[in-house]
Amino acid sequence: xxxxxxxxxxxxxxxxxxxxxxxxxxxxxxxxxxxxxxxxxxxxxxxxxxxxxxxxxxxxxxxxxxxxxxxxxxxxxxxxxxxxxxxxxxxxxxxxxxxxxxxxxxxxxxxxxxxxxxxxxxxxxxxxxxxxxxxxxxxxxxxxxxxxxxxxxxxxxxxxxxxxxxxxxxxxxxxxxxxxxxxxxxxxxxxxxxxxxxxxxxxxxxxxxxxxxxxxxxxxxxxxxxxxxxxxxxxxxxxxxxxxxxxxxxxxxxxxxxxxxxxxxxxxxxxxxxxxxxxxxxxxxxxxxxxxxxxxxxxxxxxxxxxxxxxxxxxxxxxxxxxxxxxxxxxxxxxxxxxxxxxxxxxxxxxxxxxxxxxxxxxxxxxxxxxxxxxxxxxxxxxxxxxxxxxxxxxxxxx
Numbered sequence: 076x077x078x079x080x081x082x083x084x085x086x087x088x089x090x091x092x093x094x095x096x097x098x099x100x101x102x103x104x105x106x107x108x109x110x111x112x113x114x115x116x117x118x119x120x121x122x123x124x125x126x127x128x129x130x131x132x133x134x135x136x137x138x139x140x141x142x143x144x145x146x147x148x149x150x151x152x153x154x155x156x157x158x159x160x161x162x163x164x165x166x167x168x169x170x171x172x173x174x175x176x177x178x179x180x181x182x183x184x185x186x187x188x189x190x191x192x193x194x195x196x197x198x199x200x201x202x203x204x205x206x207x208x209x210x211x212x213x214x215x216x217x218x219x220x221x222x223x224x225x226x227x228x229x230x231x232x233x234x235x236x237x238x239x240x241x242x243x244x245x246x247x248x249x250x251x252x253x254x255x256x257x258x259x260x261x262x263x264x265x266x267x268x269x270x271x272x273x274x275x276x277x278x279x280x281x282x283x284x285x286x287x288x289x290x291x292x293x294x295x296x297x298x299x300x301x302x303x304x305x306x307x308x309x310x311x312x313x314x315x316x317x318x319x320x321x322x323x324x325x326x327x328x329x330x331x332x333x334x335x336x337x338x339x340x341x342x343x344x345x346x347x348x349x350x351x352x353x354x355x356x357x358x359x360x361x362x363x364x365x366x367x368x369x370x371x372x373x374x375x376x377x378x379x380x381x382x383x384x385x386x387x388x389x390x391x392x393x394x395x396x397x398x399x400x401x402x403x404x405x406x407x408x409x410x411x412x413x414x415x416x417x418x419x420x421x422x423x424x425x426x427x428x429x430x431x432x433x434x435x436x437x438x439x440x441x442x443x444x445x446x447x448x449x450x451x452x453x454x455x456x457x458x459x460x461x462x463x464x465x466x467x468x469x470x471x472x473x474x
Contacts, residue, residue: 079267091469128225149441164229204232216377245305249286256281283322319404
C-alpha cells in the first residue's frame with residue numbers, strides 16, 4: 076500500500092463515526108426561496124430520459140433520489156415548461172455523470188477516465204455549436220459510455236434554441252472545465268492524494284459544476300446577453316461568489332455521504348420512480364446487471380476532512396469554518412450587487428443584469444431548498460428546525 080493511500084485511509088478513519096451538527100444553510104445564505112408547483116408532466120419527461128439512458132438499477136435509484144425536477148423548480152421558478160425540462164435533464168445528467176466517478180465505476184481506470192471525459196466534452200461541443208445538432212448520432216461520437224451519449228438529448232436543444240451566443244460560449248467553457256476537474260479528482264483519488272487546500276479550492280471551483288448549472292438556469296430566462304457580459308470582471312466575480320456559496324455548502328451537506336464505506340445494492344430495477352407522487356406506467360423489466368458501480372465513496376476530496384487535516388481541527392470546527400466561508404461569499408455578493416446594477420445601466424444592459432442577479436440568487440436558494448428536501452443529504456422533514464440537523468460522518472442517510 077502506498078504512503079499516499081495509507082495517509083488517506085488514516086484521515087478517513089479520523090472522520091468516520093464523528094457526530095457533527097450542520098448549520099442552518101439559510102442562515103449562511105438568507106435570500107428568499109421560490110419554488111414553482113410540482114408538475115407530473117415534468118417528472119414524466121425526466122423519467123423518460125432515464126428510461127433511455129440509465130439502465131443500471133443502482134444508478135437509476137440514485138438518480139431518482141436526486142429529484143432533478145425539484146432542483147429545477149427552485150433554481151428557475153419562473154421558467155416555462157420546455158425550459159424546465161432542459162434544466163431538469165441537465166441536473167439528472169450531471170449527477171448521473173458525476174456519480175459514476177463518486178461511486179467507483181472509474182476507480183483505477185485511468186484511460187477510461189480520459190476517454191469518458193473527451194467523448195463527453197466533444198459531443199456536448201458539437202451539440203451546442205453544430206448547425207444541425209439533432210442530426211448527430213451520439214452513439215457514434217461517444218460509443219463507449221451511455222453517460223456521455225446522454226448529454227446530447229438536452230444539449231442539442233440548448234444548441235438550437237439558445238438566444239445568446241455569449242451565454243452558449245460561457246456554458247461550454249464551464250461544462251468543459253467541470254468535466255475536466257471531475258476527472259482530475261478521480262485521478263487524485265486513485266493515487267490516494269490528500270490535496271492541499273489551495274489546490275483543492277481551484278479544482279473544486281470547477282468540479283462543483285455550479286457555473287454550467289447557472290448557465291442552464293440563465294438559458295431558461297431566454298435573455299440575449301451581450302457579447303461582453305460573461306467576460307466582464309464584475310460578472311466573473313459575481314459568479315465566483317455564487318460558486319463558493321454553493322460548493323462550500325454542498326461540501327458541508329455531503330461530507331457524511333462521501334465518507335460512506337458501504338451501502339446496500341438493489342438487485343433489480345425499481346418498477347416506478349421512488350417519489351411520493353402518483354405511480355407511472357410500469358417499465359420494461361431489466362435483468363440484474365454486472366455493473367462495476369460500487370456503493371461506496373470513501374472520498375476525502377471534500378473541504379471538511381481537508382480542513383481537519385491541514386489545520387488540525389475537529390470535524391465540527393471544520394464545518395463551522397466552512398459555513399463562515401460560504402456566508403462571507405454571500406455578504407460579498409450583496410456588496411457587489413450595486414456595482415453590477417451600475418454596470419448594467421452604463422452598458423445598456425439593465426434588464427439583462429437584473430435577470431442575471433435574480434438567477435444567481437434563485438440558483439443558490441433553490442439548491443439549498445433542494446438539499447433539505449431530497450433524501451440524498453439530510454434526514455430532515457418539513458417542520459423540523461434546520462438548526463437541529465445532526466449527522467454521523469461515514470453514515471449513509473436512510474433512503
